[in-house]
Amino acid sequence: MLTVIPAIDIKSGKCVRLRQGRPDDATIYSDDPVAVAMRWESQGATRLHVVDLDGAFKGEPVHLEVVSRITAAIHIPVQIGGGLREPSHIHNALSAGAAAAAVGTTACREPACLSELVSLFGDRIIVSIDAKDGIVRTDGWTRESSVQASDLARSAEQAGIRTIIYTDVSRDGMLSGPNAGAIERICRSVKCDVIAAGGISSPIDVTTLAYLGLPNLKGVIVGKALYDGRATLREMMNAALGKQ
Numbered sequence: 001m002l003t004v005i006p007a008i009d010i011k012s013g014k015c016v017r018l019r020q021g022r023p024d025d026a027t028i029y030s031d032d033p034v035a036v037a038m039r040w041e042s043q044g045a046t047r048l049h050v051v052d053l054d055g056a057f058k059g060e061p062v063h064l065e066v067v068s069r070i071t072a073a074i075h076i077p078v079q080i081g082g083g084l085r086e087p088s089h090i091h092n093a094l095s096a097g098a099a100a101a102a103v104g105t106t107a108c109r110e111p112a113c114l115s116e117l118v119s120l121f122g123d124r125i126i127v128s129i130d131a132k133d134g135i136v137r138t139d140g141w142t143r144e145s146s147v148q149a150s151d152l153a154r155s156a157e158q159a160g161i162r163t164i165i166y167t168d169v170s171r172d173g174m175l176s177g178p179n180a181g182a183i184e185r186i187c188r189s190v191k192c193d194v195i196a197a198g199g200i201s202s203p204i205d206v207t208t209l210a211y212l213g214l215p216n217l218k219g220v221i222v223g224k225a226l227y228d229g230r231a232t233l234r235e236m237m238n239a240a241l242g243k244q
Contacts, residue, residue, distance in 0.1 A: 002210050002240035003047060005079075005195065006040040006233060007223035008033050008070070010063045011053040017224045023057060023140075029227045037070045037078075043233045048078045049165075049197075049221045050098075055083025056140035059105075064096045071097025081128050081165070082140075087120060094124060102165055104128035105138040108145050108152055114159035123163070126195075127156040132169040134182065141169050149182070150189040163193045165221070171199030175224055178205055180212060187214040197221035203231050203239035210240055 009016055011023070015030040030036050037048055050070065054062040060083050071078050080093050081102030093101045100123075107114055107127045117125050130137050131149040138145055153164055166186045168179040178199045187194050193216055196209060200222045209220055220240070225231055 002206065002217065003219040004045070004206065004233065004236045004240050005047045005049045005219050005221045006045050006226055007049045007051065007197070007221050008036055008040075009051045009053050009223065010066055010082075013063065013066060016053070017227055018053065023053070027224075027227075033066055034069050034073050037074050040233060041074045041076050044237060045233060046076055047099075047219070048074070048076065050078055050080045052080065052082030053140070056081070057083075057142070059083055059085055059139070061089050061093060064092055067093065067098060068096040079126060081126075087117065090117065090121060090125070094121065100124045100126050100163070102126040102128040104130055107156060108136050108138050108147050111152065111155045111159065114156055114161060118160035125161060126163045126165055127152070127161045128165045128167070129153060129156075129186070130167045130169050131182070134185075137169055150185055153186050153189045153194075157190045157192045161192060163195065163218075164190065165195045165197060167196075167221075168198035175199065175201035175228075175230070177201055178209060178220075180208060183209065183217065184212055184214060187212075187217050191216060193218040195219035195221060197223075200236075201225050201230060203235045206236050206239035207242070210242065 015033045016026045019025040052063045077099035079100040080098040090101045136145045136147040183196045
């Protein structure tokens with residue numbers, strides 16, 4: 001069963017959505033990310049995905065105080081990403097109340113360090129693979145690497161990572177539908193859990209992913225479609241359950 005995970009992206013202390021990760025193309029949805037988190041919990045969310053966008057671009061966490069206020073206000077687990085490049089960054093994110101911390105740039109540039117991070121933080125470490133045309137992008141999606149997304153997924157799993165978030169950068173914030181083919185390739189590359197993100201525009205998109213029948217596809221992150229009112233969280237969750 002897929003878990004539908006609402007996204008809360010934080011930039012300048014506000015809840016925003018970017019188009020394809022471009023910081024100059026942001027839509028502000030709320031001045032109060034804590035209130036947004038409480039709203040998603042009240043509507044049935046069982047997990048939240050929080051991204052520190054300023055941290056992603058800066059290379060270190062910027063909004064852990066906001067994360068701390070979010071985790072104190074709700075009762076469901078929060079996974080956080082954005083600028084977590086050092087073990088101390090991860091420690092601070094988890095100390096702020098996050099249930100899990102996602103590393104992306106570091107995982108791509110220094111895959112050998114993943115085993116150490118697993119030994120330090122166990123299952124609370126997630127690897128975030130952000131890719132365009134199958135190639136991993138880093139530094140808040142601003143730089144293209146030479147690493148294939150499937151290769152990074154396999155190396156992360158070999159290092160002991162139990163969960164991967166796969167985001168198609170070209171689809172994110174575009175409401176163009178998920179890249180089902182790329183998601184399927186990632187899922188078939190590994191046995192660990194995969195959470196898909198990027199392009200979810202409707203409950204039909206969630207149903208499409210559910211019908212792929214991939215046993216390790218465990219979740220889908222939804223952002224702009226919820227914020228723009230294209231569907232309710234309940235409708236997305238029903239789609240994940242196969243309900244109309």
